[in-house]
Structures are given as C-alpha cells and as structure tokens.
Amino acid sequence: MTSMQSGGDAKPDPRRVQIVGLGYVGLPLAVLFAEQGFIVAGVDVDERKIGFLKQGKSYVKDLTDEALQNALTSGSLVPTSLFDDSARAGTIILCVPTPLTDRSTPDMSYLHAAVTETGKRLCPGQLIVLESSTYPGTTSEEMVPILERESGLKAGIDFNVGYSPERIDPGNTKFSVRDIPKVVSGLTPACLRRTESLYAQAFGQTVRVSSPEVAEMTKLLENTYRLINISFMNEMAMLCDEMGIDLWEAIDAAKTKSFGYAAFYPGPGVGGHCIPVDPLYLQWRASQFGRESAFIELAERQNRTMADYLMRKTQGMLKDGLRHVLIYGVAYKKDVGDIRESAAVQLIERLMEEGIHFAYHDPIVPFIRIRNREISSSELSDDLLREADCIFIMADHTGMPVQRIVSNARFIVDTRNATSGIKVGHIYRFGSGNIGLGQKNPLA
Numbered sequence: 001m002t003s004m005q006s007g008g009d010a011k012p013d014p015r016r017v018q019i020v021g022l023g024y025v026g027l028p029l030a031v032l033f034a035e036q037g038f039i040v041a042g043v044d045v046d047e048r049k050i051g052f053l054k055q056g057k058s059y060v061k062d063l064t065d066e067a068l069q070n071a072l073t074s075g076s077l078v079p080t081s082l083f084d085d086s087a088r089a090g091t092i093i094l095c096v097p098t099p100l101t102d103r104s105t106p107d108m109s110y111l112h113a114a115v116t117e118t119g120k121r122l123c124p125g126q127l128i129v130l131e132s133s134t135y136p137g138t139t140s141e142e143m144v145p146i147l148e149r150e151s152g153l154k155a156g157i158d159f160n161v162g163y164s165p166e167r168i169d170p171g172n173t174k175f176s177v178r179d180i181p182k183v184v185s186g187l188t189p190a191c192l193r194r195t196e197s198l199y200a201q202a203f204g205q206t207v208r209v210s211s212p213e214v215a216e217m218t219k220l221l222e223n224t225y226r227l228i229n230i231s232f233m234n235e236m237a238m239l240c241d242e243m244g245i246d247l248w249e250a251i252d253a254a255k256t257k258s259f260g261y262a263a264f265y266p267g268p269g270v271g272g273h274c275i276p277v278d279p280l281y282l283q284w285r286a287s288q289f290g291r292e293s294a295f296i297e298l299a300e301r302q303n304r305t306m307a308d309y310l311m312r313k314t315q316g317m318l319k320d321g322l323r324h325v326l327i328y329g330v331a332y333k334k335d336v337g338d339i340r341e342s343a344a345v346q347l348i349e350r351l352m353e354e355g356i357h358f359a360y361h362d363p364i365v366p367f368i369r370i371r372n373r374e375i376s377s378s379e380l381s382d383d384l385l386r387e388a389d390c391i392f393i394m395a396d397h398t399g400m401p402v403q404r405i406v407s408n409a410r411f412i413v414d415t416r417n418a419t420s421g422i423k424v425g426h427i428y429r430f431g432s433g434n435i436g437l438g439q440k441n442p443l444a
C-alpha cells in the first residue's frame, strides 16, 4: 500500500477534526476543539440530536446553549449525520457507546459500526483516536483490523492510531473537560507523538503512556476503583446502621488524614454509563486469560442489589409497609440528567413488580420510559409530598428544597445524606445509624 507521505487524492487537514458520537463525551469534546481553533465535524447517527444541535440546543447538561451556539455561528462546529466529509479531517475521534449485552459482556456493536464507517473512508495520513471506555486490547485487536480491512491501508505506516480515555465527571463543575489531564497513547511511537501533539493543543495537560493497552487499563482501573470503594462504603453503611454509628461522620473524620485515605460515600447504588459497566469489561477480559477479579464480582453484586436492599429495609421499618412512594431524583447522581443504570430506575422496577403506587420528581429529568411505560416527573407540590407514605431521596440535585420535603413528608429514606443535621424522627438517613427512628411525621 501507499506510504503516509505518498498520500491519495484527499488531503487531510491537521486543523480539521471529525468527532463520531455526540453524546455526553463527544459533544463537549467537539465544542472544546472548536473553541481551540479547530474546524470540527460532529457526526452522530441520531438525527434527532443533530436536529437539536443545528438549532443551537444542547442536550448535555454540562454544556451551555451559549457555548454550543458560539461554536456553530463561528463555523467551527458542523453537526451532521453523514460521515461523507471525513476525508478532510486530519484526525477522527470515536466517542461511541460501549455498553453491556444482556449477558453483561461487552457490546462492541456501536464501536464496530463506527469503525467500519471510518475505515471505508480512511485516507493516508489520518490519525484515528478511540476515546470510548473499553477493555485492554480493543484498539489493537478490534479497531485496527477493521480499519485495515476496510481501507486496505496499514496502521502505523499509512495512518496513525491512538487511544485516549475520556475522564469527564458529569455534573462536576469544578473540573472542565480541558482541565482534566488527558492520558494519551499510540500504536507506535510516531502514533503516540501525533496523538499527544493533537491533545496538547486542546487540553491543559497530557499524560503519555507506553501503549493503548496501558491507556485502556488506566480508564478501567479508575472506574473499577470507584465501584469497589463505593460498594465498600455501602457495605459499611449497612453495618453502621446496625451498630448505631454515623458512617458519614466517621468518613468526615477519616478524611482529615492527609495521606493514605481517599473519601468515598455511601449511596443508593452506582449508576451511569461508566462506573457500573467498565469493571465488567475488565472482568470479561480477565476471563479470556482464565482469571477473574473477586473484588469486581463482589462489588458488582453488592451494587446490583442496593435498590432492593433499601426497599426491603424500608418495608421493614414502616408499620404499614410501602403503599405510596415518591422518589426525589431519578438521575443516577446529583445534577445530571442521565438515568442509565440509575438506582432510582431499579427501585421503580421493584415498585412496579410489587404493584406499589409511585410518582417521581426530578427537575432535570422530565420523563422516563421504563418497561414500555412513559412516566412524567410530577410537580413538587406540598400535596404530592404529603400523599406519599415514604419519600426516597435518590439524587440530591442542587436546589432541592430539603426543609420543605422534611416538613411535609410522612417518612423519608435519604440515601444521599441530604438531610444531615436535621434531627427529626421520620428520616432514615442511610448509613447514619438512626435505624431505630423509623416513625412517621405526626405533622404531615
């Protein structure tokens, strides 16, 4: 095949980037590159999303309409559902989903589809970077063979390949995409240099590692560490409830140690597209080497059963059990609109199975679809708060009217420590050790 220098008809432009997959990861990344002076073609197969973007409407909470509109009006960002223009891009970055199949194994179908489309149009001299979270070996063993097969070109000779994991924390306003150090890797030393050079133009700091496998492992390590530690805190919360000890207070004290301790907190279960999913990618990869991680196994099982645990615990605390439930916050965590793998959704599924009446309020999630049923967020009136036997606080979004909820609720299960410091008898604050106070609010 042709060498990189010989080129073809198309001439990729190093200042042009194509980003494939405009979701929570790809869209902010596209705007960031646009803000740094690149011309960005944003490609997504979801025509509805492209329609919103063309109207200047951001569907990712951490990205303002204003930032999006600036990128659009300056001509730096062009959203499209077509891959057609990819020959002009010096770099193509893939940010497509990497979920699990029904059997909890890696679902690589989105990645395969996007890589195949990219491979068909691949031009000599281009850099292809994968950002999706995935198991070690994906870039070299899954992506490269498809690119080579579809293009007839040779990776590392005719085109460059890199892997750079996305590390955003949705809802966290303390760290912008640009401020999070960018781990970069390449198939060859030249691929690494080129990948690093690209990201250094858009990010504050790059961190180079020696291979795509190390970079892929870095991402899985970070998220597996979080799953295991949060699951451990949930186990400690269950224990502290039995022992009558406030775990939240113990964590606050423990984190004053200036070395050797990183604070994690209990909650209703870990959700989102990453932390509950990525460790299972690692577990699947381990199985190919005849190994398994007992830590992942335990943490995953514990996480999967959290919603059920909280529901059973509450049923045991209330004399009449659960008959009418209100859920505050269905997103998987504070200040995000994402309900993927959300513990609140799992709780709703349990309530549905048991025929328990429920409603939800979430200021960021106007409606949800569960088991072919569309459910809308109810307005948070005092009547709504009073009607419920029990209010589960599952996501403590900024602005949550805690005092109003406490005053009107008959009983509260607070999984987020949102009612910390409020000393009344009708709150079960998960992990606070106040399990004996399971009595209803006489005023509500």
Ligand SMILES: NC(=O)c1ccc[n+]([C@@H]2O[C@H](COP(=O)([O-])OP(=O)(O)OC[C@H]3O[C@@H](n4cnc5c(N)ncnc54)[C@H](O)[C@@H]3O)[C@@H](O)[C@H]2O)c1
Residues within 6 Å of the ligand: 020, 021, 022, 023, 024, 025, 026, 043, 044, 045, 046, 049, 095, 096, 097, 098, 110, 113, 114, 131, 132, 133, 134, 166, 167, 168, 169, 170, 272, 273, 274
């Ligand atoms: N959401 C997070 O907080 C986060 C953080 C770090 C890493 N990640 C990882 O980044 C990747 C993307 O996650 P996300 O949350 O942005 O997902 P997402 O579902 O929000 O966005 C993915 C987008 O890709 C589009 N898409 C799917 N197949 C496509 C194709 N063949 N061609 C073009 N577009 C296609 C979808 O329509 C969707 O808009 C995943 O691997 C995820 O694990 C996510």
